[in-house]
Amino acid sequence: MSELLGQPVEAAAGLTVRGADVVDRAAPASIREAVTADDVPGRLVAKDPTLWGPEAEAEARIRLGWVDTHTRSRELLPQLAELTSELGDLDHVVLCGMGGSSLAPEVIARTLGRPLTILDTTDPGQVRAALADRLERTVVVVASKSGSTVETDSQRRAYWQAFLDAGMSEAEAGRHFVIVTDPGSPLATTAAEMGAFTVLADSNVGGRFSALTAFGLVPTALAGVEVTELLDQADALAGSLTAERENPALALGAALGAAATGGRDKVALVSDGTGIDGLGDWAEQLIAESTGKSGIGILPVVVESPNGPGTSGEDVLTISYGGALTVGEPGGGAPTVGEAGGGTPDVAVNGPLGAQFLAWEYAIAIAGVVLGIDAFNQPNVTESKENTNKILDSGAPTEQPSFTEGAIEVYAPAGVPNDLAGALRWLVDNLGGDGYLAVMAYLDRITDADAARLRPMLAEAAGRPVTFGWGPRFLHSTGQYHKGGPQVGSFLQVTGTVDVDLPVPGKPYSFGELQAAQAAGDRQALADRKRPVLRLHLTDRSAGVAQLLEVTGALPKRR
Structure with a gap:
């Protein structure tokens, strides 16, 4: 632990990254210097769609809204306040969504201690149990970017039927639904037919990058989260994203790229126990779906605890993550990890959850540039x-x-x-x-x-x-x-x-x-x-x- 704590901290807006520079310097040539020389940080913040090559340009052109979606998402706040007030008697919030539509809200709710039932399955036993839980007090958030996700559509149908079977009229049943989807999707049409509340999401943000859009904010706001704080945390970090130094998100992205191109293409994700619960599950999708294509990629391995097996190996980079405690403070930032409990993480990332979301998204976009893949499609x-x-x-x-x-x-x-x-x-x-x-x-x-x-x-x-x-x-x-x-x-x-x-x-x-x-x-x-x-x-x-x-x-x- 002392070796990691002795390394310089790169910090901005309460987010700190330690160990990344050592990973980058271990590469034959510095990845960070290369991307900085090509002005990748500035071009990324400017939403340059050419960064990932000509084949990725068309996709990137319509998927870079995540860079500043935290500013546009403030426009949702009055609507969220109105929804929360209107549906105040429905205190059991169920989120029907898959992948990017549910992983970020689950992290937010768990980290901030708010009750939110996640239904991201087709298992009939799990669905039946959800339907039997406080139905009359339930508001169902149905979230699907495409509006055609089979699991989400099936869950919506099951809840609609359950409300009708409980004696509600169609108008009464419609009040128990909030639909989150892209403008013009089939689900938007269905929502109108149901008489459900509809919140339209940022169409220029892909699902796994949507933590700070309506997909992350609507269900958690209904569950009682002060979502403005998440937007404030991301906004505070945003000013550092074009910088060559004191840019922790760049440090993280360069370390991921340097490790992957140097043979360490597995990333063990370990919570350090300092206040963020479940970020590894969200980062798992972000990393795997963004980089795993064309026969290359970074494999995320979510490890249950610092002492869990799977954090060591010549091809494994270990990253710990935690909350607002900075690296080196008592109890935070650099847990002892590994099968024998005798190692330390290669990289430690600490800071508030809103900043974590933006930093990891930025870092994976940087890693995509380094790997030469389209970070925004999912062809398989x-x-x-x-x-x-x-x-x-x-x-x-x-x-x-x-x-x-x-x-x-x-x-x-x-x-x-x-x-x-x-x-x-x-x-x-x-x-x-x-x-x-x-x-x-x-x-x-x-x-x-x-x-x-x-x-x-x-x-x-x-x-x-x-x-x-x-x-x-x-x-x-x-x-x-x-x-x-x-x-x-x-x-x-x-x-x-x-x-x-x-x-x-x-x-x-x-x-x-x-x-x-x-x-x-x-x-x-x-x-x-x-x-x-x-x-x-x-x-x-x-x-x-x-x-x-x-x-x-x-x-x-x-x-």
């Missing part, structure tokens, strides 16, 4: 969606398990050992020196929450980076990296039997069928790339999770 996200639609139309292919052990059916490629421990060892042992393992759980992230314990267990056994994602949520996040990034991943998909299904009103399928089709569609996309995929289906979810954790915990470390 639609692939699993298209596979899902085909399966919903034609039905899922018939599959037989390779073997069944206890409450777990195992679907494995030919040649995999016929026991659960052996199958898991096969998956772990076949990880290459630059590989990673992704755990993809199509389960209920509330009642099946223990499944997340697989990540540290498998990381301990593998000695390689291991990620964990709840399906279908991760399809709007790391799913882009899985398909578009370096093809070195191995994949463990966990699905579960649906005991009580739930129809999607107005559609010929149920939530359980949609969830199963999404899992099958994603498996197909990975199999088409010849990537190792092991599927475990839990015939009894509770027993299956317990069994899987027991077997995984007993796996020996890979040599």
Whole structure:
């Protein structure tokens, strides 16, 4: 820790970055000097769409609004105040949204201690539980940039039907909805038909960069967050973004670019426990979806705690993040990290949440310039969606398990050992020196929450980076990296039997069928790339999770 604390701090507006300069100086040539010499900071703030190359120019031209959206978002404040007053009797706020429409609001609400129910799943059990919770006092924020997100549309339909079934008229049901979408989207038309409140978002900001737009502010304002503070924090940082020095966002971006181009293309994200809760989940999407394409990218690995496995390795850059405490203050900024608890993060980022959002967005845009990729598109996200639609139309292919052990059916490629421990060892042992393992759980992230314990267990056994994602949520996040990034991943998909299904009103399928089709569609996309995929289906979810954790915990470390 003392080594990191002895390094210079780069700071502006309460945001501090330490360690970034050392990462940059370790590169054969300074990335920071190169981007500064090309006036990348100034050109980025001026929204120059040519920074990412000619093929990216058209996309960048309509996606750089995030640079100053915190100023335009102030125009929303009167509308948010009016909404909050008008809907004051509806004190249970539910956000139906995927990816960029829900990750930032979740961080904001958790960090600032405000209750907000996030519904970013197609798991019928999780949806049923949400519908049964304080329905008469619920306001549903339906957030979708495109207005055609299948998960969000299905959740909207379920809530609409639930309100009608509870005896509300259509006019009364409409009052329980607030729609956040881009101007002219199909959802904007639907909102008008429903008689719902509508807040139009900044159309020049992509989903994963939308933390300080209506997508981040509407649900959190309704939940009681003073969102003006977030805008003030970003605004205070904005003045530093063109500077050559005392520009912490530039320092972070240069460090990410220098590490990735130097072979450290995995980033372990670790909370230092100083007041920001869940930023790693938001940054995971920002990093993976922005950089994971054209066979290159930066893999984010969200680690549960500073002592969690997965923070070390020659190809891993470890970044800790925290709240307003600056690096070096008691209790903040430079946690002891690593499997043995004996290391320190390579980079520490501390500061208020609004500034963190803007700094990370800026840093990833800089890293995109360094990597030579379009930081604003997501060319492979639609692939699993298209596979899902085909399966919903034609039905899922018939599959037989390779073997069944206890409450777990195992679907494995030919040649995999016929026991659960052996199958898991096969998956772990076949990880290459630059590989990673992704755990993809199509389960209920509330009642099946223990499944997340697989990540540290498998990381301990593998000695390689291991990620964990709840399906279908991760399809709007790391799913882009899985398909578009370096093809070195191995994949463990966990699905579960649906005991009580739930129809999607107005559609010929149920939530359980949609969830199963999404899992099958994603498996197909990975199999088409010849990537190792092991599927475990839990015939009894509770027993299956317990069994899987027991077997995984007993796996020996890979040599």
